[in-house]
Amino acid sequence: MELSGHGVLVTGGATGIGAAIATRFLKAGSDVLICGRRADKLRELQERYPQLRTRVCDLEDPTQRVALRGWAISEFPSLDVLVNNAGIQQRIQLADEPDWDLIHREIAVNFESHVHLVTLFIPHLLRCQQPAIINVSSGLSFVPLARVPIYSATKAAIHSFTLSLRQQLRDTPIDVIEVIPPGVNTDLGGPGLHTWGVALDEFANAVFDEVQKPDVREIAYQFSAESSRASREALDAIFERMNAPG
Numbered sequence: 286m287e288l289s290g291h292g293v294l295v296t297g298g299a300t301g302i303g304a305a306i307a308t309r310f311l312k313a314g315s316d317v318l319i320c321g322r323r324a325d326k327l328r329e330l331q332e333r334y335p336q337l338r339t340r341v342c343d344l345e346d347p348t349q350r351v352a353l354r355g356w357a358i359s360e361f362p363s364l365d366v367l368v369n370n371a372g373i374q375q376r377i378q379l380a381d382e383p384d385w386d387l388i389h390r391e392i393a394v395n396f397e398s399h400v401h402l403v404t405l406f407i408p409h410l411l412r413c414q415q416p417a418i419i420n421v422s423s424g425l426s427f428v429p430l431a432r433v434p435i436y437s438a439t440k441a442a443i444h445s446f447t448l449s450l451r452q453q454l455r456d457t458p459i460d461v462i463e464v465i466p467p468g469v470n471t472d473l474g475g476p477g478l479h480t481w482g483v484a485l486d487e488f489a490n491a492v493f494d495e496v497q498k499p500d501v502r503e504i505a506y507q508f509s510a511e512s513s514r515a516s517r518e519a520l521d522a523i524f525e526r527m528n529a530p531g
């Protein structure tokens with residue numbers, strides 16, 4: 286896809302992978318709206334990039350998703366790219382009677398909100414010239430990390446949903462692209478918990494090299510390129526390696 290001339294909404298666009306996507310679209314000449322819960326993080330990025338438009342929004346709440354759609358389209362009627370990026374990651378021990386609200390929050394943000402936003406935006410996107418939906422899944426969509434069981438399951442769900450979405454939209458102008466990050470050094474799960482992994486700029490540069498190619502559908506990198514293309518046998522071996530005790 287072309288990176289310039291779009292109107293792009295990036296959920297969770299103030300930090301990490303979302304901010305890297307938002308600023309690359311902005312620098313390429315697109316208009317960009319970002320949302321997230323923390324006003325200070327939105328403000329921080331907007332101070333560096335004053336053209337960014339921002340909105341405080343909690344995507345766990347369905348009414349705020351509907352309000353986000355209304356705001357985004359009225360703020361920017363030619364919005365034509367939705368980037369479903371917002372996500373949280375929680376370490377949950379399933380045998381320790383975890384609180385259901387905690388579990389549901391992860392399902393609501395990582396999966397329900399993406400599905401809901403897609404259905405809310407499709408009618409608008411269908412009226413655009415070169416619209417796209419970009420869903421951010423994970424290398425863990427293909428092989429779960431057991432200490433983040435709900436996270437891994439929501440990411441598997443996003444991958445499955447993206448395949449069905451692309452199939453259902455095949456005769457429309459809407460491109461459906463899946464970005465499948467490997468471990469990337471961000472604040473996912475909380476500051477200091479995810480410092481391992483690929484450097485953010487390295488990953489974002491690789492994504493934007495790919496996204497500009499014609500007919501791109503899935504963009505993976507390193508571990509996620511391996512897991513998203515692995516045989517069941519290879520996935521079993523990766524699962525054992527990743528989830529080895531100790």
Ligand SMILES: NC(=O)c1ccc[n+]([C@@H]2O[C@H](COP(=O)([O-])OP(=O)(O)OC[C@H]3O[C@@H](n4cnc5c(N)ncnc54)[C@H](OP(=O)(O)O)[C@@H]3O)[C@@H](O)[C@H]2O)c1
Nearest residue numbers: 297300301302321322323343344371372423468469471473
């Ligand atoms: N880093 C990795 O290794 C990795 C690997 C695979 C996939 N991913 C995926 O990449 C995406 C971005 O994650 P990241 O690594 O860049 O971590 P991050 O910096 O923590 O980004 C997550 C973003 O989502 C926003 N968000 C979380 N809950 C929200 C809610 N209820 N409503 C609105 N916004 C919300 C956060 O902003 P607020 O907290 O201010 O709301 C934050 O800006 C996620 O979907 C993640 O699953 C990351």
